[in-house]
Amino acid sequence: MLTATKLSKVYNAVPAVRNVSLTLEPGQIMALVGASGSGKSTLLNLLAGLADADSGEVRLNDERVMGPSEVLVAGHTNIRLVHQEYQLMPNVSVRENITYALRFYEKSYREFRVNELLKLCRLTDVQDRIPRQVSGGEKQRTAIARAIADKPTVLLLDEPFSHLDLPNRLIVRDLLFDMVRQDDTSCLFVTHDATDALSLADSLGIIRDGKLIQFGSPVDVYRKPATAYAARMTGIVNIFKAKHLATLNLPEVANPNEFMCLRPEQIHLDDSGVKGTIRAVLFKGSHYELEIEMSRYVCLNLLTTRTDLRVGQSVGVRVASESVWRLNG
């Protein structure tokens, strides 16, 4: 089990990580979602023992994970971090990059394991090329293969999906699932795109300005975001002041200045509902995203599979009062 307790790190008066505590259980996938510059990479470096915390500590089971100022070689042997830039050795082949991680193992096991990883990560065909001769997705899979080669206790991934097309995302996703299931590895990945986080992770944290502002199951964080930031980081959302609830035929609340949030899939087209005007129709493949102006102050995004809707058309919408969630700020 990896635990972080009250971790903080300041860079030149900029607080990059502020008082972060978390627990990552074996066999668990955790995702941390935050905007660019919110402190995600810094937090990963602290968890991996690759940066010194100003305060707080990291423990792997009962052992304290020491920072680089306390050890000769930075990093903990059982914690692996896959950086955003992959950090592969540029002049040796994909195969040798992976083999290097197993250099202390007996040759026959090493060969067996490298072949297994090449197959698992679909790199067999490019194993003899050097990193600059392979694609971004292949580079990334090489970095992951190298990181998991000797079955670390904890795998930390910095934006593992950011440069990948859909087929590559699916390969990496399955790879992570298999590894976590088979070896009980703990996995934590950080991302600014919640799509993968919502579907992959057992638990999800929202990080803002170095602070973990919300933590819970992906379903809970998505449905009950604590703040407008948490709501926006986890998907498309409609946010409006409570004083506009009446526009949607919804009961008013005590404080008209509170912010309310409503996910697009909770809004239904219904001819007998409140009328609005379609301002945009965006084709999204499996569905359309509509922008409907309900008043000067309320414009709603919603999803539909209907194909007959056009900009300028008047439509009715219906929202159940329990679908609207009150935000804290």
Ligand SMILES: Nc1ncnc2c1ncn2[C@@H]1O[C@H](COP(=O)(O)OP(=O)(O)OP(=O)(O)O)[C@@H](O)[C@H]1O
């Ligand atoms: N070595 C450094 N020296 C000074 N400031 C730094 C350093 N590393 C990070 N920072 C600052 O700390 C804050 C957090 O940076 P960090 O890279 O951890 O964010 P991030 O969420 O990973 O961003 P991104 O998603 O863009 O990679 C930022 O304000 C950044 O400018």
